[in-house]
Amino acid sequence: MKIAVVGTGYVGLVTGTCLAETGNQVICVDINQNKVKMMQEGKLPIYEPGLELLFHRNINQGRLHFTSNLAEAIAEAQIIFLALPTPPGGDGSADLSYVLGAAKDIAGLITDYKVIVTKSTVPVGTADKITAVLEQHTKVEYAVVSNPEFLREGVAVEDFMKPDRIVIGTLDERARKLMGELYAPYVRQGNPIIYMDQRSSELTKYAANSFLATKISFMNEIANLCELVGADVDMVRRGIGSDERIGRRFLFSGIGYGGSCFPKDVQALAKSAAEAEYDFKVLNAVMEVNDIQRKILVQKVRKYYGGDLKGKKFAIWGLAFKPETDDIREAPALYIIDELLKEGATVAAFDPEAMPNVKGVIGDKITYTKEQYEALEGADALLVLTEWSVFRTPDFDKLESLLKAKVVFDGRNLYDIQKMIDCGFYYNSIGRKV
Numbered sequence: 001m002k003i004a005v006v007g008t009g010y011v012g013l014v015t016g017t018c019l020a021e022t023g024n025q026v027i028c029v030d031i032n033q034n035k036v037k038m039m040q041e042g043k044l045p046i047y048e049p050g051l052e053l054l055f056h057r058n059i060n061q062g063r064l065h066f067t068s069n070l071a072e073a074i075a076e077a078q079i080i081f082l083a084l085p086t087p088p089g090g091d092g093s094a095d096l097s098y099v100l101g102a103a104k105d106i107a108g109l110i111t112d113y114k115v116i117v118t119k120s121t122v123p124v125g126t127a128d129k130i131t132a133v134l135e136q137h138t139k140v141e142y143a144v145v146s147n148p149e150f151l152r153e154g155v156a157v158e159d160f161m162k163p164d165r166i167v168i169g170t171l172d173e174r175a176r177k178l179m180g181e182l183y184a185p186y187v188r189q190g191n192p193i194i195y196m197d198q199r200s201s202e203l204t205k206y207a208a209n210s211f212l213a214t215k216i217s218f219m220n221e222i223a224n225l226c227e228l229v230g231a232d233v234d235m236v237r238r239g240i241g242s243d244e245r246i247g248r249r250f251l252f253s254g255i256g257y258g259g260s261c262f263p264k265d266v267q268a269l270a271k272s273a274a275e276a277e278y279d280f281k282v283l284n285a286v287m288e289v290n291d292i293q294r295k296i297l298v299q300k301v302r303k304y305y306g307g308d309l310k311g312k313k314f315a316i317w318g319l320a321f322k323p324e325t326d327d328i329r330e331a332p333a334l335y336i337i338d339e340l341l342k343e344g345a346t347v348a349a350f351d352p353e354a355m356p357n358v359k360g361v362i363g364d365k366i367t368y369t370k371e372q373y374e375a376l377e378g379a380d381a382l383l384v385l386t387e388w389s390v391f392r393t394p395d396f397d398k399l400e401s402l403l404k405a406k407v408v409f410d411g412r413n414l415y416d417i418q419k420m421i422d423c424g425f426y427y428n429s430i431g432r433k434v
């Protein structure tokens, strides 16, 4: 099939590359000419495990192309994916100006039937808004489809190539058939393609992310309660997770969820609900708990030092909002660093991928180290903020010799408490029994 992908951000690039992998002819378009040039030269602008291999393979085999010319991109395409940013507007609702702007441009260019697909997370009713724009600006036939993306950063390629399900929101039979054919190679293992109307599909995406965020906030509250009543959240998690109705995944307490999706999507769903005059109480609590959760680790640090962090030096392991990504959007680590600096502390940090991005935001307010142990030199304590694999089994002798004091605050519950105590560490984690 011939496919155009408008927008080469994270979702667009993964979508375009993975669609080329099953033999489709894909052309990705972006208004950022430097970025397009970079990709034309074979340089991948984002870090995502496994993507580079597919990116190069499909470019080399002539199936993946890049352009900054929208007309060229969509001329032959049967399906046009919109993977454009929908940043939160001032009032918390998603800003649709990029998506609707692209719809208008496309309307002015198309000459035959096209399937126009929203891939980015868009509020309920967006497909109708796109349809209204198209109706106004073209007489050519088209179908607007909502096809939300459920991929996770860090495992995006795997998620795209082997999705749990594909949701296709449209009542247009021709578009359903084309979309079904496009996705057939990805659901070989029997996972379903679920067809529905556009609004249900748009809401599915928000409901999925908000439900997952709810799981996390719920477990974070259980962890906080564990600390007060002398229970251990690891035990409780295992105890409840073995009930299939609850499930083992996404029950890890920590310093709160971050990233470009959960915070934005929970907020946007609460806002849409409010607009529909529905008070979605659970969502408001999910957001409040998440806000509090990133503060909890700082409060613990503050308490340990009797409220005075002035002149203290902290080593930080992990800056990205989660492992296997360089993404620092809404990363709890940034909030925690900001608080420590405000109170007069200094920070030396290490992250396997995210340091250049952090440097771009906060510059030299903190020190960045070449490897993880260098950050520990002369530090009063280590704070573990992202659960990268390299932090899971560190050399504890090195920790002991490099840190000024044997103090570890662990925001991701990585270490065995008994081992830490036996090694003589002061060890504080989230919701676990000491």
Ligand code: UGA
Residues within 6 Å of the ligand: 121, 149, 150, 151, 152, 153, 154, 209, 212, 216, 249, 250, 251, 252, 253, 254, 255, 256, 257, 258, 259, 260, 261, 262, 321, 322
């Ligand atoms: C999330 C969803 O998982 C994807 O299905 C969805 O497609 C994507 O948003 C999106 O809307 O684009 P992502 O933001 O990449 O994916 O990251 P997750 O792996 O879901 O993690 C989100 C946050 O939750 C991270 O900050 C992570 O540390 C936190 N988390 C996750 C926990 O605190 N506890 C857990 O048990 C799991």
